[in-house]
Amino acid sequence: AQRVTQPEKLLSVFKGAPVELKCNYSYSGSPELFWYVQYSRQRLQLLLRHISRESIKGFTADLNKGETSFHLKKPFAQEEDSAMYYCALSWSSSNTGKLIFGQGTTLQVKP
Amino acid sequence: DAGVTQSPTHLIKTRGQQVTLRCSPKSGHDTVSWYQQALGQGPQFIFQYYEEEERQRGNFPDRFSGHQFPNYSSELNVNALLLGDSALYLCASSSTGESPLHFGNGTRLTVT
Numbered sequence: 001a002q003r004v005t006q007p008e009k010l011l012s013v014f015k016g017a018p019v020e021l022k023c024n025y026s027y028s029g030s031p032e033l034f035w036y037v038q039y040s041r042q043r044l045q046l047l048l049r050h051i052s053r054e055s056i057k058g059f060t061a062d063l064n065k066g067e068t069s070f071h072l073k074k075p076f077a078q079e080e081d082s083a084m085y086y087c088a089l090s091w092s093s094s095n096t097g098k099l100i101f102g103q104g105t106t107l108q109v110k111p
Numbered sequence: 112d113a114g115v116t117q118s119p120t121h122l123i124k125t126r127g128q129q130v131t132l133r134c135s136p137k138s139g140h141d142t143v144s145w146y147q148q149a150l151g152q153g154p155q156f157i158f159q160y161y162e163e164e165e166r167q168r169g170n171f172p173d174r175f176s177g178h179q180f181p182n183y184s185s186e187l188n189v190n191a192l193l194l195g196d197s198a199l200y201l202c203a204s205s206s207t208g209e210s211p212l213h214f215g216n217g218t219r220l221t222v223t
Binding site: 004006034043044045046049086088097098099100101102103104 | 114115142144151152153154155156159161166167169201203205211212213214215216217
């Protein structure tokens with residue numbers, strides 16, 4: 001069965017430190033992977049998707065099919081990065097209405 | 112553009128009752144998906160509506176049903192509420208063949 005695993009419930013770092021939020025998935029085909037972010041009192045919003053290969057707010061994520069991972073990275077964390085981050089998987093690039101989400105990781109960036 | 116709007120924001124119901132949640136998609140979007148997010152968990156897919164029909168469904172019982180109207184807005188109905196149905200219900204909209212999903216702020220349902 002398809003599954004997304006985010007092993008860390010909470011990741012706490014100091015401002016300026018590198019950040020890596022882990023995401024592993026299980027899926028036999030070629031999935032599309034996403035990172036969604038939810039800032040305090042805001043709605044869930046897309047941060048980035050692997051097919052775009054773009055960097056948003058300094059975050060990048062590379063799809064590693066061999067390790068079935070899609071870790072989210074940022075070289076220097078900022079306090080405004082503090083939020084809940086969800087990794088999600090879709091098996092159809094043309095219809096991403098059905099997403100499988102991980103349990104989420106809370107990123108806490110301390111001053 | 113108001114984006115995806117959901118109503119009500121909060122709701123308290125008693126076990127066994129029925130509830131209807133409403134969603135208006137982002138302007139230009141024709142597909143609506145519903146998710147349930149229990150406390151401390153990621154969102155779980157309930158179902159998706161397009162062209163007024165249920166197109167995909169997650170692992171939820173028949174007590175969960177929905178509807179999509181000609182203006183693309185949607186309703187989620189839950190019958191015979193259980194305590195375990197207490198959760199944040201998220202609506203997300205998209206355009207056919209496009210992504211990503213745009214989420215609403217959700218409706219917090221509490222079943223007592």
